[in-house]
Amino acid sequence: MNILITGSTGFIGREVAYHLRDKHHVYILVRKSSDVNTMDLANLVVLRYEQYSELEDIFKEYEFDGVIHAASSVVVEHTKEQIPSLLDSNILFGTHLLESAKMTNVKWFLNTGTFWQHYNNEDYNPVNLYSATKEAFENIAKFYTQSSNLIFTTIELNDTFGLNDTRDKVFNLWLKISRSGESLDMSGGEQIIDISYIEDIVSAYATMVENFRKDYAYRYNNKSFVVTNKEKPTLRELSKIFEEVSGEKLSINWGGREYRNREIMQPYSLGSSVPNWRQKFSLKESIKKTIFN
Numbered sequence: 001m002n003i004l005i006t007g008s009t010g011f012i013g014r015e016v017a018y019h020l021r022d023k024h025h026v027y028i029l030v031r032k033s034s035d036v037n038t039m040d041l042a043n044l045v046v047l048r049y050e051q052y053s054e055l056e057d058i059f060k061e062y063e064f065d066g067v068i069h070a071a072s073s074v075v076v077e078h079t080k081e082q083i084p085s086l087l088d089s090n091i092l093f094g095t096h097l098l099e100s101a102k103m104t105n106v107k108w109f110l111n112t113g114t115f116w117q118h119y120n121n122e123d124y125n126p127v128n129l130y131s132a133t134k135e136a137f138e139n140i141a142k143f144y145t146q147s148s149n150l151i152f153t154t155i156e157l158n159d160t161f162g163l164n165d166t167r168d169k170v171f172n173l174w175l176k177i178s179r180s181g182e183s184l185d186m187s188g189g190e191q192i193i194d195i196s197y198i199e200d201i202v203s204a205y206a207t208m209v210e211n212f213r214k215d216y217a218y219r220y221n222n223k224s225f226v227v228t229n230k231e232k233p234t235l236r237e238l239s240k241i242f243e244e245v246s247g248e249k250l251s252i253n254w255g256g257r258e259y260r261n262r263e264i265m266q267p268y269s270l271g272s273s274v275p276n277w278r279q280k281f282s283l284k285e286s287i288k289k290t291i292f293n
Contacts, residue, residue, distance in 0.1 A: 001025065002066075003065065031049065066106060066107055069109065073090055107149075113154040156271060157226075178250055220275070244284070
């Protein structure tokens, strides 16, 4: 299939593109100013745009079968100055993609959502403005699925990690202090962590792409599925697993900082897993692969 991927300069989108390029014709959509020099571009076609008005011509030229939308602006606690960027990245850009997909008869659109849309394990209760924009985009998509044959499906992610992840995430922070001997202030650590390894996440996206090949793919229209880990330790328990695998002691000052406003203490647990997908790697296995590869 001809598959367009957004967000390929980010961790999730990049790894999904790398995985799918051996089986499909993969095109990565990036802004004209984006730096892709650090990417392995073998078997990837880079498509650049400057204005959203250019997108429909790109869609017409390459006749995409599907779109994987992994691009997103993630802001945990926003300032008023960040509101335009959040709306542009998480709503306006995606709406232009949907418009172009509808006009060129794209078959399916695989969106990326977040567990943060489900504060207190509710069907919809946004933790922050970021997650509210993600939900708003899904609601906008319903117009396009009602007015065309486009199949729109969302994969919701919680915490993620893996090799080549350069984000300022918990395992990278812990790896840094384990090597430097520094101390790290963290919250009380009682929150339950649902964190998934990148190879399992990529597998979920690839599985969903194969699901779209089925005659009954319409069943997935306007549906959301989750990627979740069978193991759900508290943050403190997770640090002990990390210490066991790494063989290093972590100097963590538990309670050294306050919990965030609307901190998720219990991750979303009511979602259905991606059809035909199963988790492959345990926490210990995946942490080991991340640290020592």
